[in-house]
Amino acid sequence: MTTNEPNVTALPLADQPTAKFPDSYDHYRGSKTPIIIDNGSTTLRFGFSTTPTPHCGPNVITKYKDRRTNRPVLLFGDAVELENNSRSQAKTPWEGDVLLNADALECSLDYAFLRLGIDTESVDHPVFMTERICSPLHSRALTSELLFEQYTVPNVAYCLDAMMSFYWNNRPLQESQQDGLVFSFNSASTSIIPVLGRKGILSHAKRIPWGAMQSADYLLKLVQLKYPTFSTRITTNHANWMYRTFCEFSDDYLAKLRRLKDPLEMQLAGRIVQFPYTATVEVEKTEEELARLAEKRKEQGRKLQEISARVRGEKLLQKENDLAYLTALREERATLGKREWTTKLQSEGFDTDAILDDSIKKLEQALNKARKKEIDGGGGEENVEPPSFPLLDTPDEELDEEQLKEKRKQRLAKAGYEARIRARKEKEREREERAAEEKKEEEERTRDLSGWSQKLRSEHEAAVLKIKDRNRRKAALSDRKSAVAQARMKSIASLANEEKVGRKKRKAGGDDMFGANDDDWAIYRKINIAAPSSDEEDDMAQLQTLEAKLLEHDPSFSTEHTYAAQITKRSALISAFRPSYEEGDTEGRNRVHLNVERWRVPETYFQPSIAGVDSAGLAEVAQMVLAAFSEAEKARLVKNVMVTGGPAQIPGLLPRLHASLRPLLAPEMELNVTAAADPSLDAWHGMAHFANMTDYTKIVVTKAEYDEYGGERVKKWWGGNWNAAV
Template identity: 40%
Template sequence: MPLEPPWYSIDSEVERSGANSNERTAGSAIIIDNGSSELRAGFASIDEPQPTLSPKCYFPNVVSRYRDRKKNSNFILAGRDAFCDNQSRSAIKSPFDGDVVCNFDVIENVLDYTFIKLGITSEGSVSHPILMSETLCNPAYSRSMLNELFFEGYNVPSVNYGLDALYSAYYNDVSDGLIVSSGNASTYVLPMLASRGVLSNAKRLTWGGSLATEYLLKLCQMKYPNFPLRVSSNQAALMLERHSYVAEDFDAEVRACATPEGLAERDVVVQFPNATNADGSSNVIHLDGTTSRIVGSVLDADDAEAKAAEQAEKRRQQGLRLQEQTQRMRAEKMQQKENDLEYWMALREFKNKERKAEYLKRLESEGFDTEQELETTIKRTQAALKRSRARGGGAVVEEEEQAPPSFPLIDVPDHSLDEEGVKEKRRQKLMKAGYDARMRMKAEKAEEARLIAEEQQRDEDERLNRPEEWRKRMRGQYEKAIEKILERRRLKKMLSDRKSLAAQQRMKSITTLASDSPPGKKRRRGGDDDTFGADDEDWAVYKEIKGAEDSEEEEEEQQHFEMLESRLLEHDPNFTTDDTWKAQIARKTQLSATFLRGRHLQEWDSEDPLYQHQLHLNVERFRVPEVLFQPHMAGIDQAGLDELCAHILKNYDGITRRTLAKNVFLTGQHTQYRNLDSRLRASLQMTQPIDVQVRVIRAQSMRFDAWRGMAKWVSSCADDFRTSSITRAEYDEKGSEYFKDHGLSAAMMP
């Protein structure tokens, strides 16, 4: 079953109110709190004050059309039922556009469902007065269409409208105060004096619970672009409700999150459902509001420790296998290069033994266009072999030959030999050239080994005799090695962009080398223009010339860097693991890693589905609610909540101002953030004179106080309710746009 929307959750207050649920009586009025996210409806007895009630029904204010393919029937689903199936969820419609009723076909379906839930089964009419809430300054057209629906469609005796925030204040015995109401679509502030809303001084902020939910969802999508599941708006709303809070000092909270420790303290892990384990056990933790702050909540301590040890051993074995494979491949490469070098040096020996035309023909048959190309290949191979021997990786030990081979026919003239003898002489010449090349290579190897041994001995002597100088020199080499690796990475990144200066210079060098002769100082017009690079395919030459040489040099630099690091760790007491480059990078990236993975960085395993299905909320917890005070953070060019309140209070002086300031009343489900009252009090107090004290109070129940206030007003102020209601006779006489004002209404009379 899919997760229910957050408004489906029934709090303990509603569960306790079952005994006090109102029942239908002959003289009762129907109270409808028509919220854009949830509709609450019930009965209230006129002239008979009742104890605290809760609405008889409450459900999401949505409608969906569903088609049963088996029965070939169409159904209209309302409220919770609209979320029962994927097909119905995809066709959900709301009667609201923002916080104004615009879809009157949908609101008619919602009202049908409401009256059915209230137990009204009469045909063609609803014989109860109606009291319905509406938004601040609701357009006259929307109200007139509702009047037409009530009187023409349901034949009700009378209709009355009012503002939900004023009813909530009335229920909480606030007759004079500054009301701050934030709902699903918008937030508004209005003063209330003598139990009457002063709508002419009201202010509105286009930010509500739905926009906050969408903002949080976008932040999570940017933070985890590769998250394996689709996070729905309902799940984002639940995360916002359960884990968000208002920072009492936003700047201080941001500064605290500038450190990994402060970020980890504010981190909350939201675990989404993941796949079942191979042994049949499941790691699913549903997003039901009971999310734990610890990552390993589905494993006990012994299992977690055993799993961590198993993973560490697995990684160690994988590292050993990779090392063995790398050494084997390096040895094979080196052996191949030595064989190639031996063959190419033997090929070069024919230069002094053949005519130039024959020699060039021989080179062409071996794949070389010029002598220079052969020399370049030999030098490059010798340099690569020298580097490989210097790092001591994959060196091939040749067997000592027992005796030098003899070549008796080399000095014999050709005219003294028969045809077979001439062929044998040529073979011996080739063998002699190969033997000489091997001897030279052997001598070079011995010389290189001697030089390396001498260098190592000098380094060891310096370490023992002059340790401070040795440490200083090794530290310098270590820093230079880091700079070289970073420079190579930077250049590699630049070369990947063909429009960069480095890429253009390299292409120019390539074209120069590819040409038969170097370009002159002056370029001629016309046919001598170089068009190389005009075609995008020309740039593929990068990939062709970027062979194994670059990767070998990079590997050599990495091995040299690791050697320096290991020697410093072994012989320099002041050089610890915290001084290594890896530790430096970890310190630089720890903040971003904590931002993404929380405090459990050591335990986090990218291959574990349990960790893949986790969202970490830290900065987002107070960033989203902060939009109420700084709307520009969400791209809204309006004043914040504290500025709106201060602007309204400036319109009043003396006793009235002090009365409003000491009764700032918070209502609406979007005001349930923790610390919102204290933050608003502190921010508003800074804008007031010293003799004006600010006090912020909350509604008893953000969810039901508006409906309870409507029921209380109907029961306690029955005369006001009757006189301010629009009757059927008045509707027939004065039209659908006729409206009566009262102290708790949502519209201003001209």
């Protein structure tokens, strides 16, 4: 995936592993050329000591059962990225800084020897291998047992990768001049090793439990916290790539944070990672398709109209049948006796004649209304004739009991009819007034658009200010120490006092008159936080009306000026920290913005407490290391400070390390901070160079020594873990 936008980097897709054929073994067959293996936590580097460059690959294996073939599968290195099932089962030979997984180590060695083309039953080559500083003896015993018993190698030697990198970069110097302070940046830790006369003083070496792996995990947590609902799952590999690509050290971290308080600075310092996404493609329809869809909708509308007409006809027929039946029932009243009629009436569900007459009347009205609607085609307003109320003009003396009841009903019906007429006239009057106001406003807008706009903007600003004041008061009520909250408590106390007085008055025969005045109820708005104000909805309606008018007629008033945009818009600093994208912007919602994290994560090397690690930083540890030496030795050490290891390639490390070490030294003491020529491969090159020298044979452990002393057999030398008397 590519992007043409500046400052946007697309997340690289995982490369499919290519077939890697074994090298030709003909040149090395029977040559006893040492095999150099830099057994890193994340990368395995291996090759013969005479080759210019080693083979490199991820030091990870996976074992799982293929669901399609139901067979066990073993993958190593790049092949682990084949599918998710294999990645979930991946593991390395290392657990932090300790070599524990013998199966993974055996798979790594198998891959290395097969890749080098070794086709014999045993590996008839010396093996020169790295190990961690201060590694436990059982880790070395595990490796030695595997090499001697499984592969029957003739001899094995172990070294520290930091020492071999220092040796490779300082080999032109005399041995007595090879002094320095080595900062070894590894995957799971960072070590500081003082070197005097090419010999590592491991008794004064220090290590902090922080490396590239912890930094990548910390960056992943920061990104997950920043984007809790990110559409794509961000993995550790993604975080590791972002850490190596975008992070850098700062000379002064606090000063950098102060500069980033400026939204413009933060925006310029940000880096955008574009994650893959699937864009929604809207297919444009042709005119023929649009015409066909319109005809289809018309056909559906006609079918619905036919169904509605059929239903109305069925209901109309049902009502006519019911009316004919009830009319015939009422005509039977003249032919039946009173008792028979009462029995007949009750059997039909009517208690009195009035109820029957009222049902017939309602049915006639409904039938007339339905017929009218059927004639008009279901549209238009019905011209209802004014109802008549004949009994209202007749005196009560001339009416019997049933007619008096009917007269009361007609009086209520007349009152309701007159109320509806008044409401209709009131609505017409309001409509006319509204039309007149709109006409007047339109004339004013036509005559002076800027003045009209300024007037509405002032009203809009006043309405927004009123709503903000109300919201500010609600927020202040949540703080019990605020003046508004204290005033509320005083109001509650006053009400309680009045309540007591009211009870005494009631006992004495007095009346509680609270609520007789409408102003009494305003007190509840002051003491009830959750209850909305009675005019709050009116203010919002007025605000929306003003905004609609301004958006329609004022070109300088956009959606960004509306109250909704103001309350949803965050501060400029937060917007620069994490820009927000609209709901339909799929590309923007699949982006990760890195700004403060670019310097915060590397700063953990100097301040591990930022990430919650109880450890001293590199500057403090370096101060403790240098404190163990005399001033003369300290001057020799700091004159050649070298950083090595893959994480040492993070930009800005050398200036930051120099700025951290300079205050710890005397002003006249010379300080030089340099990086290895190739922090990732210099250790392997140093091992290959030393393995071709005659001194290499003095540090190896042979098969005979292994058989006699066991896998924990060690030899002290300047590049190993045991370079002092044991």
